[in-house]
Amino acid sequence: MQSSKLIWVIILLCGCLSSCFKEEPLNAECDIESVWVHTDNPDDFFFNRTDTIINVPYSKSEITFYVKRNSDITHMAPMFKITEGATIEPANGSLQDFSRGPVTYKVTSQDKQWNRVYNVAFQERSRTVTDTLKFDFDNYELDKEYGKFYVWYDKNEDGKTTYLWATGNPGFRYAYSTMKDPDRYPTTPIAEGIDGASVKLETRSTGAFGVINNKRIAAGNLFYGFFDTKYVLTETMKSTNFGHPFDKTPIKFEGYYRYKSGDKYQDKNGNEIPGKKDQGSIYSVMYRNHDNAGNEVMLHGDDVLTNPHIVAVARMVDVTGTEDWTKFELDFKYFDNIDETLLNNYGYNLAIVFSSSYEGDHFEGAVGSTLLIDKVRLICKKTE
Template sequence: MKKTALTLLLAATLPTACIKDEAPNAEADILSITLPQGVVVESTPDYYRPYDNERRAYPLSIEVAFGTDLSALAPTFELTPGATLKVIEKGDTIETPLDKSRAQDFSQPVRYIVTSESRRWQRVYLIDIHYPENRDIPTEYHFESVKEQDNYYIFHELAEGCAPLTWASGNPGFALAAQLQGITSPHSYPTTIESDGYSGNCLKLQTLLTGDWGERVGKPIAAGNLFMGTFYLPTALTNSLNSTRFGVPFKHKPTMLTGLYRYTAGKKFYDNGNYTDETDKFSIYAMFFEKGDDVPYIDGNIPSQGFEHPRMIATALMDEAEKVESSEWRRFEIPFDYTRYDKILDPQKLADGKYYIAVVFASSSGGDEFKGAPGSTLWVDEVELLYE
């Protein structure tokens, strides 16, 4: 009898415990783009760049070899399963079935709209197929102009006759959580700008507390950083060192990194769950390395690996004794060391842009391992990269 009653009770609960049919996909991503045969793609595109407010789209940039005819390219797309694609052509929105690739004039960026299988969500992409940048990047950095994006600043360096240089930073990663913490001012981000520079504006990097939640998982700080390269967002919260991807093409042999800095070390140094009386230090360094298909970038693990890398050609590392706190602007001059790696530069590769440079600044040198003192602040201005 008791058994019967139990069986009845269980029978009443079981049907409700069944797995329902899968809902239509809600995502609307371009997973990959394939260009027609014969088109040489120079680098793997980043499909997950943050939304660009100014262009009102997710930017997707593909670099193809010089001489590729951009006027009629028919890419094929792989989307989230079930999603559909439209292209904006001369102001008209045209359905583009995935099995029929449709040629577009990519001499200007082309806007695509992906609609999810559920029909509820859309992602607008701006696909920019372009040639590799032929012009050199600027070699003087004044930190005068920023663009605001999602409440944080992105530094740009512009110079006559040069390609614009967009600096990367960990700000996009910080932004993921900033909103829930009520951080809305770009000046409250680890990487920001300040008007009180040596000349005009300057770069300001600050090591910040990440709040209660950071405290809980023993990683309560975020250091400010600025570097040449890209920040890969999808791994920002789980593997920030991998997200930090150094390097932009540089067609000259760098010899020296010079500039001005001011530094205040935070009072309490945080290291692995404890506050110690260690004094925080900043980082200013540069790397010159050979890029390859197998090594498209050097990632943020490099300092903890002692700058040892098979593709490294030279580094410009600041003497530890030179890293001092100062409320006055101090000049630094860091020569590039080529002897350590003992490599011979190939002039052809240099001309072809196969060598990459990365200049890096950080407010806490151990910030990438969540070591540093909240409040540590590094101001940098008037940096110059000297070259032969």
């Protein structure tokens, strides 16, 4: 009697715990993971072979191929790698005319419950005309997707809006979901600058999530590049992609700043380091964006000042306290000559980095450290 009862108990328990697993549900995701185009003469269209394929970050739905001037983009057939089982409309590999602007693609998930809309564009990479690039940070808006934090944009020489500046604000949003005030994010605009608005970078506490994940602070940062939220928890250093293709030879990097160190410098574990003062970061880096084997090179948090493909650096050594707006003027130090052909083919990337805590990438610094930045100029070698 006893043993048969026990067997029943065991059967019932095992039944609940194992045999009830149902068939695997269909995929609910509908991402374009990568896009590529095949042409017989890629060098006629593209500056680099790697420009023919784009790995699409999950947060992006605008995909742009940069092509040479006067490329015939009326018959392009992009190929897509999408989530397994998902479908795409217009069809994968179908011929499209991109000369009339971006083409909209809709990806529907395998379970048909979800879809995403992407715009794919082929755009001429416009030459940088001016010898002095001006960044005044007067153009900002709330991010379009969440409306929770600020993003900055520039108006191109041809009038187009470009979003080339990135911040860690999207990462802070994950840590601090209850933050409703965009002005209490690490990177914010403030009205009083040298002229017009300036950018305020402030090291903030990341709250309870920050403690449990040992990422206790978020330094305010602003950089010429792209922030990939996919890596904010895991390979955090990889979330900052520093640099965009650049076709001029930079000579000088200047601008105005104010800096105030926060009161308590803390290490990664949140312990105060008595007597240690925080500092800011101000630097610009020019680097070759392909290695010798033709693979793309992108600088991240862990190698932005040490990667062997760096050819020039303009870096401020001590970004310490200044009450008033102070001008910084930094010369680019070259470790290698600029190859003019490579330069004209967008073979170099330019990165510009500002941060309110110089060791903020390791989650060390003082909460409250503040760096204000305005009127940044990048003076380049004159071209005829």
